[in-house]
Amino acid sequence: MNKKWYKRKGKEGDIVLSTRVRLARNLRDYPFPGKMTPTQEREVVDAIAKAMASSPSGNDFQLIEISSLPDLERRTLMEKHLISNDLAEGKGVRAMLLSSDESVSIMINEEDHLRIQVLGAGLCLEECLKKAIEIDDALDSNLKYAFDETLGYLTKCPTNLGTGIRASVMLHLPALTKSGAIRSLATSVGKLGFVVRGLYGEGSMAKGALYQISNQMTLGFDEETIVKRLGDVLAQIIEHERNYRKEMLKAGKLRIEDQVWRSAGTLAYARSVSTDEAMQLLSDLRMGVSMGLFEADIEKLNSLLWEIQPANLTKASGKERLTPEERDVRRAELLRKAFQS
Amino acid sequence: MLCQNCNKEQATCHYKEIVNGETHEAHLCASCASQLGYTSIFNWSPVVDFGFGLDNLLSHMASSDFARLRPSQVCPLCGSTSEDIARTGRVGCAICYETFSNVLNHFITRIHGNTSHSGRIPAGAGGKIRLRRKLDSLRADLRRAVENEEFERAAVLRDEIKKLEEEMKDE
Secondary structure, three states, X not given: OOOOHHHOOOEOOOOEEEEEEEEEEOEOOXXXXXXXXXXXXXXXXXXXXXXXXXXXXXXXXXXXXXHHOOHHHHHHHHHOOOOOHHHHHOOOOOEEEEEOOOOXXXXXXXXXXXXXXXXXXXXXXXXXXXXXXXXXXXXHOOOOEOEEOOOEEOOOOXXXXXXXXXXXXXXXXXXXXXXXXXXXXXXXXXXXXXXXXXXXXXOOOOHHHEEEEEEOOOOOOOHHHHHHHHHHHHHHHHHXXXXXXXXXXXXXXXXXXXXXXXXXXXXXXXXXXXXXXXHHHHXXXXXXXXXXXXXXXXXXXXXXXXXXXXXXXXXXXXXXXOOHHHHHHHHHHHHHHHHOO | OEOOOOOOOEOXXXXXXXXXXXXXXXXXXXXXXXXXXXXXXXXXXOOOOOOOOHHHHHHHHHHHHHOOOOOOOEOOOOXXXXXXXXXXXXXXXXXXXXXXXXXXXXXXXXXHOOOOOOOOOOOOOXXXXXXXXXXXXXXHHHHHHHHOOOHXXXXXXXXXXXXXXXXXXXX
């Protein structure tokens, strides 16, 4: 239980890596991020930190000043999905409140004043929403939110108006990817108001057959309904993925088995591995494990997925900088250590 | 796109290989791909169009809505102009939603449909709204209780409604 969410395997863990629910909120008395003076930006960070400190769970949170954090540290947080690229690379005074188990990350002065994020292993939409609402209530009693009866919570981008909720789930869909069905899936879930994206958010490509699926509609439905609808869509996607995997096994088990074991071989013996290649190899192995073709700990695979990312790899080396070539060598070392036992 | 190898069939297999920072791409039809040894069934993925460019889409939608706003307006709180919002598809502050409500409402309808908020309400800003919603749901409960002849429950509900109505008056 003490393991961080990003090192664990949760419900439907053969396909679902993690779940995130975020609520966008703004303070009534300040312009939105990008329109504030540095003094105002500071005041917003302080006001939110103070509101959190005086809430019941305040002691559990640590304030991290993102804008004065070294580049490497910011990227490390981003690769673990604790902060967004926008918060890591943005301008102005930015901060985050992080809970001790790293399952709650509140971004301050990202696109909105507040982005309350709750993360968990596997499929856990309801639990994440419940926790997000608890945090929202705790902050709400000490802050004045920008709100309109018709438009709901006011946000910088009109696409987030209303509930300000974005529920997203990270999925591993190698069989749907391989068969090409992912394309029609992306189109049809789009018609239902959901979006499919690559691992690191907007515009990022799906590496290692990893996808994020999230709701797009935020206005007109309440939080529970939005989350429930996403859950319904996910249940179908998960079923499709499982069916496609079965079909693939029927059509040519030897080819798949061969590919999985080749990937395992590369992971165990290669001397230089790029991030993209490592993600693909881990993806093959992950699928092999869930098809019963290979034995490995899914939790270990989940951890490796971010440990092999450039910033986390560099940080683990204890150096400030590594060249891409040095990183590839270190990545291969890390993977060998993990798979040669 | 035609297959790079035979130049006859449609390229349906797209390979991208990055070795030491050097990218190599291949676009092949299925039969050439297997002939050339690209037999791995995992090493390719169909090109999925993820980057549909929310920013572009929004600003395009916004500019067509805001083009009708003449003369240009400025938000008194944050100084955002209608051009700023048209360019970015984003507003500058909560007051912008009032300042530019004419065009923004149209814009919002195009994004979300003709609808209004039905989720959570903040305790601080939404005290009155909360009371009103609570009152609505109590009245509905009361109607049901009477229909079902649950008179004891109806009496409790009636008192609760009365109390809330008093509270509303005081505010």
